[in-house]
Amino acid sequence: MPDWSYQTIFRPILFRLPARISRAFTLGAMGAIGRIPGGSFVIRTLGHMELSPLLERNIGGVDVVAPVGLSGGVDPCGIAHRALAQFGIGWIEHGPITLAPIESNEPIMNDYRSERIRYPSYFENDGADAIAKRIQRPGHKLPQFVRIAPMPEVSPEEALEQLRSLMRKLEASGAEGFYLDIASSAVRSWHDVLAIYSQLPELAERWQITVPLFLYVPLDMNDERMLELLGRAEFNLWSGIVIGESSRVGDDPSDIAVMTEAAARIALQKQSPVTGDYAVEVGRDGLKLAETKIRLIRQACGPDIAVKAGAGVHQPEDALQLLEAGANGIMLHSGLIYAGPGLPKRMNEAVIYEQASLAQAPEFPSFWRNWGWMCLLGIGMIIGGLLAWQIGATSVLLPYDTAFLGMTAAEIVGANRYLLYFMSHDRITLAGTMLSIGILYYGLARYGLRAGQHWARTALVTSASVGFSSFFLYLGYGYFDPLHALAAAVLLPLFLLSLRGHKDLPSRLPVNLRNSRTWRMAMWGQLCFVILGFALAAGGVIIAGVGITHVFVKTDLDYLCATPEALNAINPKLVSLIAHDRAGFGGALLCDALAILIIALWGISQGARWLWWTLLLGGAPGFYAGFSVHIRIGYTDFIHLLPAYIALILYIAGLILLYPYMMGAADSKSTG
Incomplete structure (x- = not known):
């Protein structure tokens, strides 16, 4: 489903269906193509997703083939990961994952005019056991990261035990890194959040976790609280920071426009992140918040810490904006839905062009060379x-x-x-x-x-x-x-x-x-x-x-x-x-x-x-x-x-x- 078919034929049809049905149909179709013999080749051929060595990098201790990753919210059940892995991405995220499954049958709202999606339950997932089996048999070779979170309404002690169980089970299955999503989870107070973070370094050493750990920062977290986390002694535990792509919806679930500012204001009033499970929204409105947080992180932590972000990235220009602000990697979610499957390729081409334009122009081969x-x-x-x-x-x-x-x-x-x-x-x-x-x-x-x-x-x-x-x-x-x-x-x-003598070169022409x-x-x-x-x-x-x-x-x-x-x-x-x-x-x-x-x-x-x-x-x-x-x-x-x-x-x-x-x-x- 390249952009020339998605934008012209499939998107208008899919956006007229209920969002859950549309998502299930799209992922099911891509998953079916990915599983048939030669299906991955067909996807790569139609989209020409081959990656350039110029895109390879190390982010937080993990080598990736491209600076673009897939957010766990795009395909929460992993139906189409084999197919999505052919889209020009460098890694795949699962999550947020809790120890036990959390289900929701409430409708997902797709406001396609303003390019925003509202999910009724932030923690909706299949649970650790299902994800562990999925990671063991991914059908692709990309690194797999898992965003883990405690169950709603648990004490700090229970949260820590759940995190231990999640990391042990999922690392054994092949997870190559964890995003610890504690500040978004439904623990009972900000004091409890800090208590959990303070114990993590000692416990992580005791638990013998060998893969990189990333601090997950909710998109709508108050900046003062984020800086407080970054300044704590346990900050050396983290291989990188991941800025979330979603913001909590306001108290009125029918008001899809109540978003980031209200979520931060409510969190400050209650002196806690969130109480209970809650609805979230992802969309292009998150771009400015993500950029602000990246710049604050760079000011506070310097250039060495790895940063992943992706809220509001709906076109290649958005990705370049976050990369220039200091991000090392981009996480795609709503942009993939609104712009189409070709967005990772377009982003990669923009990154390659940025790098190629800084390098000395190569000499063209002579007429008689080839x-x-x-x-x-x-x-x-x-x-x-x-x-x-x-x-x-x-x-x-x-x-x-x-x-x-x-x-x-x-x-x-x-x-x-x-x-x-x-x-x-x-x-x-x-x-x-x-x-x-x-x-x-x-x-x-x-x-x-x-x-x-x-x-x-x-x-x-x-x-x-x-x-x-x-x-x-x-x-x-x-x-x-x-x-x-x-x-x-x-x-x-x-x-x-x-x-004779061909050498593939990056295009030096400006890209879309x-x-x-x-x-x-x-x-x-x-x-x-x-x-x-x-x-x-x-x-x-x-x-x-x-x-x-x-x-x-x-x-x-x-x-x-x-x-x-x-x-x-x-x-x-x-x-x-x-x-x-x-x-x-x-x-x-x-x-x-x-x-x-x-x-x-x-x-x-x-x-x-x-x-x-x-x-x-x-x-x-x-x-x-x-x-x-x-x-x-x-x-x-x-x-x-x-x-x-x-x-x-x-x-x-x-x-x-x-x-x-x-x-x-x-x-x-x-x-x-």
Whole structure:
């Protein structure tokens, strides 16, 4: 469920369902995909979530592959952790976890207009035993942290015993760190909270806890109390600090707007954190509170302590804001729900861009290193396409074609006046597709491969590998085309030379930072091109399959006013010649489609003007060739051309919707 499908199709539907049903459906579907063989590969392929080594870091003594983690509130039952682990995150949190399960059937409220979610029970969870089993069999290799809390309304002694039991059980199961959530829990007074903290260093040593411990600070905790905790002697116990993402809802459970300020005020009046279980809200309103707390922590504790936060992070710019304030890691919750599954990737790209922009720009490889050879291959395809178009629009048949048939073009026309037109239509559509391929290859090589972009190299290698293989489809009908063979012999070395010495480099182009209207429009444009890519690929496979089997479809025979038997009667080699053209066109269309599909899945980015022009110029000759030749020869059957009409609509709509995003200026960080 990448952003181009989530923002356009699934989010509008899911947000109309009750929140618990929507969450269960979404996580259940992702979990099912993650569990099937190859499911994780499908998720990574659709989202292109591969992580760069530039994202790796150590946070609080634990090595992570990315600075973005998943909050326990996103998937409290762990249904989809295997799938979510493919989203470009560096760790997964479970919690808050209490010793015994705490259930709630009250509705979750989703205020999608202001991007806030209200959970009726902060402590709702499956309990320690269920979480321990889940940690033992995670289905992924990411570090797992557990946010643990005492049960509601317990004494300090009971709280400490419960914490001991939780850590012993969960560490044995494989937890790699604990967030101790005591100040949020329902102990009876602030004095009790301090009493628990004061005993933790001695007890932790006695309990022989070997994994890092993190102090969990509620988002709406009064700043004076937070600083009091940070200044206590037991502070050396902590490997890091985690700032929560939720704030307590006010006394009126129907008032979703009563939030952070009221929660802090009520806590001060009662001289205790919270009494009993309670409703909380997560949403974009928490960003400023989180940033303030990060800065206070840095002032009080210096740069060495690890800090994780994530309240209100709904777009990459929010993550950069917290990282610049002093956070080492970002915890995602509500932002993943409102922005979509691609948010971790977008955040990672923003972090990589920040790092890459500070480093010295690498020197581009020389033309003859690798990318130049692919440019030449693209130019060769363009030249070949122009020659094929010229032949298809004039003589149609080449000397070796007439030699193979033992018939001249005039004799073919005499036998069936539509045959030569039909063969011209096959060859001109093939020529247009070759031009499209050549333009795409040149653009991808000149601007993508040269800059070390992994996705561009993947698009070129995948498409070209299929393209060269498809040159020999026509052999299935026993016809050897010397011109095709010569083209393959000339272009294949260029392809092989283009594979040398590649090194993936981080993009130095500015990245998208905001969930703007332009970005949301671009998701629709990307969806159009993804559908177009899949549709063209399916069309290429079908056309190639028909070309090496039945050769004709019903509308073809209707246009020709003939049957296969009648065509064989004209010349037994005629069908083989036509089949070779059809199979070749199907293979070329598949080759073209794969390049378009990978561009649509992985390459669409803000400010990528060159790519928008490449898509425009690359698609134009293919569509023009297809429609112009059908009109010229009078083969205008609506059913036959319907797939082409749909493809053209997707192509034009995609370009229009992507134009503001790809042709406009990239986002710049807010200075306000």
